[in-house]
Amino acid sequence: MGTLETLSGFAEALGRVVKPENVVSAPSILEEYSNDISFVERNRPLLLVYPESKDEVKKIVELANESKIPLVPVSSGVPHFHGDTIPNQSGIIVDFRRMKRIMKIDSVSRCVMIEPGVTYGELIPEVKKHGLKLNIPLLPRASKSVVTSYLERQPVLIPKYQYDYTDPLLTLEVIYGTGDEFRTGSASGPGDMEHLKSDKVNPWGPGSIDYYRFVSGAQGTMGLVTWATVKTELLPAIQKVYFVPVTDAGQATTLMNNLLRKRVVDECLALNNVNLATILTDDWPGDYKILKNDLPLWTVIICIAGYQRHPEERMAIQGKYLFDICKGLGMRPQSDIPGAGSRGDSILELLSNWWDKEPYWKLRKKGACYDIFFLTPLSKASEFINLMKNAYSRYQYQFSEIGCYIQPMVQGRGCHCEFNLPCDKSDTNEVAEVKSLFMEASATLIRNGAFFSRPYGPWADMVFSRYAEGVTALKKLKGIFDPNNILNPGKMCF
Amino acid sequence: METLKDYIYTMESCNSCGQCRFILGPKSKGREFVEICPIYSRYLYESYSGQGLINTAQELLEGTLGYGDELIKHIYTCTTCGACDINCKSVRDMEVLDTILALRAKCVEDGQGPMPEQRKYAEYVEKQHNIFGEDHDQRFGWLPEDTNLSEGADMVYFVGCSTAYLYPDIARNTVKIMHAGGINFKVMDAEEYCCGAPLWRTGQLAEARKLAEHNLETFTKQNVKTLVVSCAECYGTFKGFYPRIAELDFEVLHITEVIQRLLREGKLKLNKVLEMKATYHDPCLLGRLSELYIPWEGEIKAFGYHDPPKKFRRGTNGVYEAPREILKAIPGLELVEMIRNAENSFCCGGGGGVPTAFPDFSLWVASERLKEAEATGADVIVSCCPFCESSLSNAIDKSKSSLRYRDLTELVVRAI
Numbered sequence: 064m065g066t067l068e069t070l071s072g073f074a075e076a077l078g079r080v081v082k083p084e085n086v087v088s089a090p091s092i093l094e095e096y097s098n099d100i101s102f103v104e105r106n107r108p109l110l111l112v113y114p115e116s117k118d119e120v121k122k123i124v125e126l127a128n129e130s131k132i133p134l135v136p137v138s139s140g141v142p143h144f145h146g147d148t149i150p151n152q153s154g155i156i157v158d159f160r161r162m163k164r165i166m167k168i169d170s171v172s173r174c175v176m177i178e179p180g181v182t183y184g185e186l187i188p189e190v191k192k193h194g195l196k197l198n199i200p201l202l203p204r205a206s207k208s209v210v211t212s213y214l215e216r217q218p219v220l221i222p223k224y225q226y227d228y229t230d231p232l233l234t235l236e237v238i239y240g241t242g243d244e245f246r247t248g249s250a251s252g253p254g255d256m257e258h259l260k261s262d263k264v265n266p267w268g269p270g271s272i273d274y275y276r277f278v279s280g281a282q283g284t285m286g287l288v289t290w291a292t293v294k295t296e297l298l299p300a301i302q303k304v305y306f307v308p309v310t311d312a313g314q315a316t317t318l319m320n321n322l323l324r325k326r327v328v329d330e331c332l333a334l335n336n337v338n339l340a341t342i343l344t345d346d347w348p349g350d351y352k353i354l355k356n357d358l359p360l361w362t363v364i365i366c367i368a369g370y371q372r373h374p375e376e377r378m379a380i381q382g383k384y385l386f387d388i389c390k391g392l393g394m395r396p397q398s399d400i401p402g403a404g405s406r407g408d409s410i411l412e413l414l415s416n417w418w419d420k421e422p423y424w425k426l427r428k429k430g431a432c433y434d435i436f437f438l439t440p441l442s443k444a445s446e447f448i449n450l451m452k453n454a455y456s457r458y459q460y461q462f463s464e465i466g467c468y469i470q471p472m473v474q475g476r477g478c479h480c481e482f483n484l485p486c487d488k489s490d491t492n493e494v495a496e497v498k499s500l501f502m503e504a505s506a507t508l509i510r511n512g513a514f515f516s517r518p519y520g521p522w523a524d525m526v527f528s529r530y531a532e533g534v535t536a537l538k539k540l541k542g543i544f545d546p547n548n549i550l551n552p553g554k555m556c557f
Numbered sequence: 558m559e560t561l562k563d564y565i566y567t568m569e570s571c572n573s574c575g576q577c578r579f580i581l582g583p584k585s586k587g588r589e590f591v592e593i594c595p596i597y598s599r600y601l602y603e604s605y606s607g608q609g610l611i612n613t614a615q616e617l618l619e620g621t622l623g624y625g626d627e628l629i630k631h632i633y634t635c636t637t638c639g640a641c642d643i644n645c646k647s648v649r650d651m652e653v654l655d656t657i658l659a660l661r662a663k664c665v666e667d668g669q670g671p672m673p674e675q676r677k678y679a680e681y682v683e684k685q686h687n688i689f690g691e692d693h694d695q696r697f698g699w700l701p702e703d704t705n706l707s708e709g710a711d712m713v714y715f716v717g718c719s720t721a722y723l724y725p726d727i728a729r730n731t732v733k734i735m736h737a738g739g740i741n742f743k744v745m746d747a748e749e750y751c752c753g754a755p756l757w758r759t760g761q762l763a764e765a766r767k768l769a770e771h772n773l774e775t776f777t778k779q780n781v782k783t784l785v786v787s788c789a790e791c792y793g794t795f796k797g798f799y800p801r802i803a804e805l806d807f808e809v810l811h812i813t814e815v816i817q818r819l820l821r822e823g824k825l826k827l828n829k830v831l832e833m834k835a836t837y838h839d840p841c842l843l844g845r846l847s848e849l850y851i852p853w854e855g856e857i858k859a860f861g862y863h864d865p866p867k868k869f870r871r872g873t874n875g876v877y878e879a880p881r882e883i884l885k886a887i888p889g890l891e892l893v894e895m896i897r898n899a900e901n902s903f904c905c906g907g908g909g910g911v912p913t914a915f916p917d918f919s920l921w922v923a924s925e926r927l928k929e930a931e932a933t934g935a936d937v938i939v940s941c942c943p944f945c946e947s948s949l950s951n952a953i954d955k956s957k958s959s960l961r962y963r964d965l966t967e968l969v970v971r972a973i
Contacts, residue, residue: 226574249582265582267648324612326573438859440569473572514859 070109073130073155077112080122085113085161095141096148096156100431100488102498103146103520108135109153113161117236117244117289123157124287125242127549135551136283138179140206142423144434145519147215147282151553157287159208166290168193172262174233176292179210183417195295198224198231201332201468202342202418210291216280216517218470218479220330220414222323224296225473227266228438228516229279231294234263237278237286240545247275250292263292277540280517283551285544299368301378304330304411305396307389308359313445315361315469316478318392320441322365323475327384330366330414331471338466338483342413342424343406351428357402361467364410365396428464428485433501436481437513444469444480447513451482454504460484460496480513518555527556558762558801561618561663564656566857568615576648577607577641580901590896590929593640595904595922604631607641607653614660624669632657632664633672634918636911637758638841638904643872650861650869654846661760671759672914678755679764686750686768687718697746699725704732707741711782714742717791718751719943727943730966731787731812737973738819742785748775754794754842759910769802776807787812787966789942790908793842797870800850811843813941816969817879820886827972830889835963836935837880837892838926838949839902840942845872872900880941880965887972893933903929905940907948923952930960941965 077086087093088110097107109132114120127134133154137143140160150156163180170193177186183197184205190197197209200217213232219225234250246252249265266275278286309315315333322328334342339362340355367381368374389396400407418424425432439447448467455462466483482504486497502521509515509525518526527534534556541548541557548557578597585591592598596605603609613632616622635657642654664670681690699721714735720727735742750772756765776784784807786792795809819825839845848870855865877899884892897903906912906922926949930938938949938960950962 226572267581268583270583271647273648476570476572512859516860 069130069132073126073132074110076126077110077123077155080126081112081114081119085115087111087113093156096137096150099141099143099146099149100426100433101144101146101149101520102433102501103149106150106153108150108156111156111158113158115161117238120157120238120287120289121242121244123155124238124240124549127155128240128242128547131547131549133549133552134287136287138208138211140182140204142204142426144432145517147519147551147554151551154552162289165189168195169262170194172264173295173297174262174264174292175295176263176290177209178290179208179288181209183207183209183212187416190295191298194298196298196415198294198296199415199417201470202413202416202424204423205417205419207417209293210288213291213293214279214288215282218472220332220470221296222331222471222473222475223326223329224294228473228477229266229276230473232275232279233266233292233294235275235278235291236289237274238289239286240547240550245274245286247273264294277544282519282554284541284555284557285550287550297370299329300370300374302329302366302368302411303378303382303398304407304414305365305367305385305398306400306407306410307363307365307394307396308401309361309363309394310359311445312361312448312467312469314392314394315363316441316444318363318389318394319469319471319478320475321388321392322385323471325384325388326474327367327381327388328365329368330364331475333361333363333469335361335467337464338468339400339403341427341466343400343403343409344427345406347427354403354406359401362400364414366411366414425466425483425485429487431486431488433484433486433497434481435484435501435505435508436479436517437508437515438472438477439480439513441469441471441475441478443512444478447480447508447511450507450511451504454507455500458496458500460500523555558766559655559659561614561656561659564611564614564652564659565618566861567651567653567656568611568618570649570651570861571608571611573603573608574648575606575608577645577653580644580897581647584901586896589932590903593644593897593901593903595636595638595906595925596634598925599918599921600634605634607645607657610635610660611653611656614656614663617660617663624664624667629664629669629672632660633670633675633759633910634915635909636904636906636919636922637909639846639872640841640901640904643845643900646869646871650863650867658758658760661758662762663760665760665762671761671910674914675755675759675761675910677913678759678910679761682751682756682764682768687722688751688755689718689722691722693747696721696749697744699728700732700744701729705736706743708743710741710743711780712740712742712785713776713779713781713783714744714785714787715749715752715791716744717786717788717943719790719947720788724943724946724964727787727946727964727966730964730970731785733970734812734816734819734825734966734973735785738815738825740815740819743779745775745779748779752791752794753798754790755910757794757798758908765798766802769799773799773803781807783808783810785810785812785815787941788944789840789843789847790944792876793846796847797842797850800852805849811847811876811879811941812966813843813879813883814876816883820883825973827883827886827888827969829972831887831968831972832889833937834891834893834935835884835937835939835968836895836930836933837884837898838895838905838930838938838940838945839875839877839880839899840940840945841902841904841908843942844875844877844902845900846870847875848872875900880939883965883969884939887968890968893935895929895933897929905945905948907942907944912948919948920952920955923948924956927952927956927958927960931958935960937961937963939963939965939968
């Protein structure tokens with residue numbers, strides 16, 4: 064009873080710091096936040112609040128500290144996939160979707176300053192108007208928050224312009240769990256925001272500590288970001304996409320490694336036939352099976368581009384090196400995807416945009432999809448794919464239906480390796496089978512050195528139980544920035 | 558000793574961020590004097606930088622790049638000043654300079670390096686134990702006959718080739734200062750061989766090791782507990798190379814550290830007025846590359862986590878304060894700093910065997926440093942290394958600069 068009293072008192076207090084209509088307690092709406100497409104257990108939040116400004120966020124955090132009521136930040140629209148937005152303990156959802164100002168598009172410094180509610184669907188067309196483009200993840204959903212995507216280190220498509228796993232994230236404004244307001248990197252000062260001379264593009268510091276790393280990949284446990292500056296790239300004047308069909312992941316990673324070492328290509332990724340067919344199929348599901356069977360087992364997708372200065376010459380040089388490197392490996396780039404007919408023409412458009420169909424591409428097959436992903440050097444990706452094959456061999460689940468995606472990151476110095484396990488959530492047996500495979504495969508991969516750098520849901524225990532020293536350090540940091548553990552408790556190792 | 562293969566982690570994890578070419582943002586003061594890599598500043602290609610050289614090393618190691626004259630020139634143009642290394646280490650745990658040095662060692666091992674002019678170091682050292690081929694018997698020819706040496710002392714003044722043969726005034730002033738401070742010391746006479754710096758830094762490791770072993774054996778025989786040097790190259794070599802051969806059981810002090818102690822203990826007074834506006838140039842091997850090398854064995858785990866933790870030489874604990882404290886103690890002397898100072902000091906172009914093989918480039922680097930010194934409004938540039946003296950004095954002569962070069966020991970002797 065006491066909880067309810069506290070909650071009602073809390074709701075009233077919230078209503079005084081945000082607009083009353085921005086505090087929601089309707090069970091039907093709260094239900095939407097109680098589960099997602101992950102193996103994290105369902106749990107309904109107590110309330111939902113929509114802040115509209117930094118000051119409101121700050122006051123919400125202060126109230127939460129007074130009442131010791133947990134806050135769970137959410138910025139993206141549904142569907143959610145990782146369980147990080149489901150309260151572990153009953154808490155308040157802080158939904159940033161009404162903080163959606165595009166504060167600045169800076170063509171000179173090639174960056175944008177945005178609030179966390181700004182989505183890919185909104186930002187991509189806006190930056191395009193300024194002759195810029197975002198280095199985006201593979202086909203993000205339109206409702207995906209750009210800030211969350213970069214904060215959570217979703218892999219982006221152009222490894223050549225990525226110098227750190229946190230790229231393209233630059234500077235941030237953060238409200239820590241203490242309620243303190245802080246700006247990271249060159250946004251930190253000197254001076255207030257009105258008088259700050261810096262263009263806020265240097266993420267490092269202030270001082271010798273890179274504060275932005277504390278909130279990166281933290282699933283909202285360290286601080287709430289109220290705006291971020293993110294890097295943009297120039298919009299190509301001309302661009303061409305090539306496809307290199309290969310028979311296994313090893314060939315794909317060798318090729319990508321060679322291309323990236325010479326810094327030849329822009330977008331660079333490899334998809335297996337399942338994922339490529341899922342993305343390219345127009346007439347679902349009729350076309351899917353035919354397309355999947357006709358496609359190469361793996362396709363490396365590569366873009367080269369010319370920009371403002373000498374675009375044709377740049378394209379010619381990059382094209383020459385692309386063909387030379389492929390030739391040295393006994394491969395040949397093609398303008399069309401073998402077996403895909405004219406569908407390959409849409410790839411360039413797909414790689415520059417959000418997914419604009421319903422349902423989301425990963426959900427097309429069975430309505431749900433569980434992803435296993437981790438970081439590894441390119442040279443080891445195929446070993447992990449073999450490990451995954453061994454793991455599934457004991458299950459009825461058909462591996463031929465598992466999507467695979469290899470995304471080189473940070474100049475190809477590492478890669479994001481992802482398996483997509485489609486699942487029919489209405490079939491309890493299949494869900495149980497997929498869950499068992501998911502857990503066993505994850506544990507095996509971690510044991511063999513796959514680096515689960517974004518330990519969502521059940522991965523947290525698997526990762527942090529092997530990392531005692533790191534956990535001690537992280538808990539110290541958490542104690543400094545969120546001493547009452549009000550920010551998304553129960554996630555990570557907190 | 559580590560070989561190129563031991564630096565695979567560094568090669569594989571370089572993310573081409575370019576920090577090896579520039580000083581950190583907060584250390585800069587505008588757009589001028591922010592570049593820190595001499596070869597990148599001159600040639601403006603990515604391959605001419607720490608990152609370019611470690612990419613080259615990786616390609617050579619993996620056999621995807623073959624040797625050629627131009628490649629060897631490219632590898633040996635670097636002054637091995639280590640600015641790339643410490644700037645990289647401000648954000649990463651990588652060993653950029655050690656990779657470059659190991660790359661040079663590989664070139665020598667494969668019969669491709671060093672540059673022909675640099676091969677002479679080894680020939681001269683073999684015959685005369687110094688890098689100039691000068692008469693070994695004259696190594697202490699600069700030593701005044703009436704010098705009061707204490708044969709029983711456990712402190713040795715190691716003079717070094719460049720000081721002994723090219724800049725003997727530095728040696729004489731060092732001796733005068735030690736005497737003025739009442740320090741008992743001796744010299745090694747015929748047993749002092751080159752410290753091995755030019756050989757180490759051009760990849761001629763077998764020859765460098767021989768010299769180190771000889772000197773270490775002599776230190777033991779002569780019961781040396783403290784080694785005093787007046788050359789930054791010698792200092793950096795004793796602290797950075799010798800521990801790769803054997804654990805040091807003696808203290809290494811640069812003369813600036815000795816003077817600092819004497820001043821603090823009141824055993825030396827600087828009373829005479831020297832009216833001048835001076836800027837201090839930090840020699841690479843007395844500054845960022847002067848930290849003690851501590852051998853490490855272990856495993857490099859995900860994201861570069863070194864288990865057990867490795868003590869990296871990040872350049873923060875170089876000898877920066879001692880020379881500045883001394884200069885500030887000289888009456889009448891006004892010290893002004895260049896933008897690139899301490900661990901971010903821009904190289905004088907005098908290291909890595911570069912003046913021997915690429916004198917024009919060496920001169921260009923020194924001239925760049927002079928421009929920065931001139932921008933401070935100083936009339937004197939001070940340093941404490943004969944290699945820096947050679948480069949900077951040469952550049953002053955060639956550019957007809959109004960600046961004058963002074964070794965710090967000279968100023969101290971004049972101020973006593």
